[in-house]
Amino acid sequence: MEYVVGNWKMNLSHAAAVQVARAVSASSAKLTGAEVWIAPPFPYLSIVAEELSRASVPGGAARPRLGAQHVHYEPEGAFTGEVAASQLKDIGCDFVIVGHSERRQFFGETSALAARRTLAALSHGLSVIFCIGESLSERQEGRTNQVLDAQLEALAQTLNGNPTCLDGAVRSPALLIAYEPVWAIGTGQSASLTDIKEGHAHIAAWWKKQGVAPLPPILYGGSVSPDNFAEILKVPLVSGALVGKASLDAEKFSHLARLAVTK
Numbered sequence: 539m540e541y542v543v544g545n546w547k548m549n550l551s552h553a554a555a556v557q558v559a560r561a562v563s564a565s566s567a568k569l570t571g572a573e574v575w576i577a578p579p580f581p582y583l584s585i586v587a588e589e590l591s592r593a594s595v596p597g598g599a600a601r602p603r604l605g606a607q608h609v610h611y612e613p614e615g616a617f618t619g620e621v622a623a624s625q626l627k628d629i630g631c632d633f634v635i636v637g638h639s640e641r642r643q644f645f646g647e648t649s650a651l652a653a654r655r656t657l658a659a660l661s662h663g664l665s666v667i668f669c670i671g672e673s674l675s676e677r678q679e680g681r682t683n684q685v686l687d688a689q690l691e692a693l694a695q696t697l698n699g700n701p702t703c704l705d706g707a708v709r710s711p712a713l714l715i716a717y718e719p720v721w722a723i724g725t726g727q728s729a730s731l732t733d734i735k736e737g738h739a740h741i742a743a744w745w746k747k748q749g750v751a752p753l754p755p756i757l758y759g760g761s762v763s764p765d766n767f768a769e770i771l772k773v774p775l776v777s778g779a780l781v782g783k784a785s786l787d788a789e790k791f792s793h794l795a796r797l798a799v800t801k
């Protein structure tokens with residue numbers, strides 16, 4: 539199964555969010571064989587949830603799933619500005635994006651914090667897209683694999699020793715990994731097919747070394763568009779994409795979903 543996940547980031551108005559959600563719902567109703575997920579900004583989660591539930595979905599096709607772009611690791615309490623996993627679940631979210639490079643870059647997110655968020659979300663029945671990836675300087679210094687390992691090891695350390703261990707997390711609710719080279723995000727220049735292949739292969743090898751199965755779906759993220767997605771989908775171990783800019787345009791995003799179905 540291929541995943542096409544739209545991360546709207548801090549974009550769109552209320553009216554535009556409704557419009558895009560409605561259009562994505564309508565086009566996904568015609569698709570079977572791809573998971574279409576969208577992560578609007580917090581204020582629009584409920585209205586998008588309503589739009590998605592209103593869409594008539596014929597048998598066989600799956601309703602697009604709703605997710606958030608961030609979650610707090612504590613269950614509740616005095617944490618001004620934060621949102622709990624239980625609250626996201628409560629309003630109809632299915633998943634959350636964690637550890638995105640923009641959170642790492644602008645909001646001091648660390649792998650350890652991202653891992654704690656992952657544990658909280660999984661424990662409340664939310665799927666998690668755990669984002670990892672190297673910066674341009676880390677790649678140029680030849681440290682890509684080392685960076686990916688450190689990000690994954692933080693996750694393993696937090697999940698193992700908990701009821702939601704690494705092994706259990708992949709099963710249900712789902713844990714997905716997004717490989718997003720930081721230098722390919724929002725630049726209009728996706729990573730080369732070779733870079734994507736190497737990154738995904740490294741993540742899969744790390745996973746196998748942990749001795750846990752099955753392998754989580756590994757998505758690619760970074761300037762995915764209708765022009766490059768068909769080729770990216772052919773790369774071994776690519777199970778779909780985390781999409782920023784192209785997910786704001788319902789037509790482009792639906793095009794990506796159709797490409798995923800025909801993989």
Ligand code: PGA
Nearest residue numbers: 723724760761781782783
């Ligand atoms: P982009 O964003 O598609 O605009 O490069 C991807 C992401 O941030 O997940």
